[in-house]
Amino acid sequence: MTAYGYHSSHEQIPPSRLLRHVVRAQEAGFDAAMCSDHLSPWLPEQGHSGYAFAWLGAALQATDLPFGMVTAPGQRTHPVTTAQALATLTEMAPGRFWAALGSGEAMNEHITGDPWPDHETRRRRLHECVEVIRALLAGEEVTHHGLITVDRARVWSLPAEPPALIAAAVSPESAAAHAGWADGLITVGSDPRAAAEVLAAYREAGGRGPARLQVHLALASTDDEALAMTRRHWRNAAVTAPDSWDLDTPEALADRAAGATDEQLRQAVIISSDPSIHRDRIAQLADVGFDAVMLHQVGADAADQEAFIDVFGERVLPELRGAE
Template identity: 35%
Template sequence: MVQFGYTMMTEQAGPRELVSHVVAAEQAGFDFSVSSDHYFPWLASQGHSPYAWSVLGAAAQATSRIPLMTYVTCPSIRYHPAVVAQKAATMQLLSEGRFRLGLGSGENLNEHVVGTDWPAAHVRLEMLGEAVSIIRELFGGDHVSHHGTHFDVVDAKLWDVPGDQVPIGIAVSGERSCELAGRSADLVIATEPKRELLDGFDRHGGTGKPRVGQLPVCYDPDRDAAVARAHDQFRWSVGGWRVNAELPGPASFLQATELVRPEDVAESIPCGDDVDTFVEAVRPYAEAGFTEIALVQVGGDHQQPFFDWAEKTLLPALRDM
């Protein structure tokens, strides 16, 4: 059976609000949760970007059932993989086994802040593969030294290692990332309902492993208000990941989306309160073979009405799909 999750969108709410949101998601009956890990919002109108790992630690203490996951962390530029390993192990202990580490090759939007050049896509994928190897080795609890193409690790050791090793997910967008995920990940992550991505994951060793998708939605009893909010805060999503990974900041996304109309956004993001419209937006993910689907409710100030509606209307409809 497909599971349905809730996204803590760090770009659209402050840290205390994000924790209260995931508590409400647990109470509403969502099966799991994920959190973005950003330094910048996509657009200045979103208005937030707290440190995701502090939020996750607080969420682990404020909840008791709902699984937590990064969606996704880049372990190769802004963070060193040895530090990511320590953070993930600590989260697994704090959450008592409810944490999964979602990893990706990053976006210039967030990684440029440390002042390094933005590598080409194939280099970023190489870096991600090397980082995953380092993280897995550190999860074993032994002293680790590593001198590789992209990273050095000198006599590192995790002193607090969970009994249940942290599952690692890898975000995919093409054949090379599918190969890495199939070979190295415990689950696959994607933001588009493309069956070919899951098939690529399976070809390289992913058969039988979880596959997690994500899509934005914008609930509001006033559909016009929902469309306007989705356009204001989420029109960046129409650019696709090949573009979104390269732009360096909110001003660039503002310029790149000047010609995107509200009706363009409404074609890709279900808006309003017609539950059938939301179900039909989710259906392609289920039909493609995703076993878990995380929803992003657009608008940081519009979460509680969404939880009330999701508990009573949306989640039952999705489970009947």
């Protein structure tokens, strides 16, 4: 049976309120939760970006949900520090935590002052980071010299079982390239055909483990309000890779997203006031073969988040489960 999770959007919501939302999501019947590890929001007016690792300690304690995060080791966060954080969270919440590892975005990584590498270099750096993190989570002392450098590192507080390390990929090419090391896959999108292509590429390359899909949606009182919500809070969705990887400030991305059309927003976000339309679109995506669908309500206001959680808990999630 497909699991339906709540995406906790640090880029839009202060961490204290986000914690209340995820507790409410558990009470409403969501099966899981996830977040991303960013230093910056996508747009200046989103206005937040809490430290995901610290927040996850509180969220895992406050709920019984399994949690995941998307993070990018290798530049802003050294893989040894990443491994230590993953080990601590998993030791405190055995069997409830996974981490998706990606190659990152310049917006978050440029702060070190190091050059932003090209995509192929970032992919190779990620593979090195995965090898280092796995060895550290296995209790090994690690020294490594390559695109990253590690000198006699060891993580001392280890969980009984290491967390799953899954691949974060937005294209079939990336999904296939990461299949060899990943314990699972997470991708993002609202088009069943495109999502199916990413998943198929991962499986055909030998990719194992559960597959998750993150879906952006806008639920409001009217269709016009849902579209306006998307434009106000999540028009960054109209800026796709490689621009979304390479723009280095929220202001630069806001400039690029300024001309987003209604059609571009509708391609990236499920926009509707009708819960049944959301239900049907999500069911189509789940039918592609994803084990979990992680749902992100793009409206950042407290009332928007609470209405989404309550409507989905009362109606949409039971109907999705009843149809399986």
